[in-house]
Amino acid sequence: MDQRASAPPALPAPLTWLDANARARREAGLRRSVRPRPAVDSQVRLDLAGNDYLGLSRHPAVIEAGVAALRTWGAGSTGSRLVTGSTELHAELEDALAAHTGFAAGLVFASGYAANLGVVTALVRAGDLVVSDERNHASIVDACRLSRAEVAIVPHLDLAAVDEALAYRSYRRALVVTDSVFSADGDLAPLAGLHAVARRHGAVLLVDEAHALGVVGPGGRGAAAAAGLAGEPDVIATVTLSKSLGSQGGAVLGPVEVRDHLIDTARTFIFDTGLAPAAAGAALGALRLLVADPGLAASSRARARELALLAGAPEPAAAVVSVVLGAPERAVAAAATCREHGVAVGCFRPPTVPPGTSRLRLSARADLTDGDVALFATALAAAGGGAAGASGTGGTGGPGAARA
Structure with missing residues (x-):
């Protein structure tokens, strides 16, 4: 009798499931492609x-501001913000963003996505509650997941649902998070009402101003400023530098204590390479144009x-x-x-x-x-x-x- 072990059955290649998934997306009209533009x-x-x-x-002043930063500081920030990645230019941009939007302090991240991940995961964790609009941006969705807090997803723009989520759940700390202008629909969150509900329950309001900075409010100061909420002690905002400011990067704006806390605890700030100087310079150049006009x-x-x-x-x-x-x-x-x-x-x-x-x-x-x-x-x-x-x-x- 042959005592040799029989050959194990052949296993399918471990990534063959990708073909079936791609075929299903194609049949549903959901296949996507990357098209580099010239x-x-x-x-x-x-x-x-x-x-x-x-x-x-493509404004000449914005391009020149980026080029000047490139010549002064080099192509990359060379390290995380806590090592070598913070320059005087980053600090100037943070101060200018805070001054324009009406918040006490700002902290620049490598992207708007990183800003949302960093602030949410630094403010809440297991035992806390996040109340999130069902149409919030994917960066907020991912931040909620990573925070390990309980997440209550509420119907779009539904103040009563936010109130109910805060009233009937147990938690240590609570965060209400919303886009100010929703990226796909283009509608505006009821920020004054959300803030009133959040304050009544001792929660913090976090507003993603990605599509509002430069467009909404007097002089493009954002929806929080338009609602009279900028600078309130229980209001925090995130912004991107890649939309109205035509550059790249993101920032968190809020009380000085929040900035200090993020420097100590926000993983996407501590462990990510700092925003490239050229991007910081271009964003600052665009912000100056916005302030001037x-x-x-x-x-x-x-x-x-x-x-x-x-x-x-x-x-x-x-x-x-x-x-x-x-x-x-x-x-x-x-x-x-x-x-x-x-x-x-x-x-x-x-x-x-x-x-x-x-x-x-x-x-x-x-x-x-x-x-x-x-x-x-x-x-x-x-x-x-x-x-x-x-x-x-x-x-x-x-x-x-x-x-x-």
């Missing part, structure tokens, strides 16, 4: 897809209203215009047609937005011309017109509901 795209005459809300990413914010909002009117979309609160079309295939086809007519638009599909609400997502800019608006009108007509009878705030669920 420095000058001969096909695109108008960019309504990026988040350059004030049109400053407060009308930029109003111009961006005015152009957004024009685009929304043409597309039959709800009036936007900021620069984001959401044109809901329904099926993902229709949104992809409409985006492709717009591009054929020289206009780049965003195309949002699940899981970024709820099922049945795939859409074109337009980003207005302060520097759009009447000719740009007319070009968009032509492209939109070729793509079959505007919204399919659904508003940007319709549907149920959302990014937070799907992933928190």
Whole structure:
């Protein structure tokens, strides 16, 4: 009798499941691709897809500020913020951001995503409670998960649900977190009401101002400032430097005590390489332009209203215009047609937005011309017109509901 062990059965390659997943996404119209853009795209005459809300990413003064920082400080920050990655330029940017938005102090992170991860995980942990809007950005969703706190996901813009979550759960500390302007829908959170509810229950309000800085409020100071909440002791904000400021990076704004706490405890601050000097310099240059020309914010909002009117979309609160079309295939086809007519638009599909609400997502800019608006009108007509009878705030669920 042959005593040799029989050969083990052949196992499938460990990543074969990826092919099946890709096939399922393709059949659902959800396959994505990375398309590197050239420095000058001969096909695109108008960019309504990026988040350059004030049109400053290519402004000569912003570019020169980045170049000057590059020459002065080098290409990289060379280390984490607590080692060699903090320069005088970072400190100047932090002070300028805090002064413009009305908060006591600021702390710059390598990205807006890192800012949200850092502040949430530093403020709450197991035994605490986070109340999060169902349509909050993925960075907030991931931060909630990593915090290990209990997370109550509430219906979109529902103050009563926030109140109930805080009233009927046990916790040591509580954090209410929301986008101020929601990135896919473009609508505005009821910040004054959220703050009143949070304060009544002894909770802190954290506001992600990514799509509000530079666009909402007097001089583009943000939605928290517009609601009279900037500088309140129980209000914290996060911002990105990659949208209205046309650069890269993020920051947390709030009381000095919060900044000190984050320096000691925020893992995405302590263990991440500091923001590159060129990005910090460019952001500071853009912020100076915004301070010098407060009308930029109003111009961006005015152009957004024009685009929304043409597309039959709800009036936007900021620069984001959401044109809901329904099926993902229709949104992809409409985006492709717009591009054929020289206009780049965003195309949002699940899981970024709820099922049945795939859409074109337009980003207005302060520097759009009447000719740009007319070009968009032509492209939109070729793509079959505007919204399919659904508003940007319709549907149920959302990014937070799907992933928190």
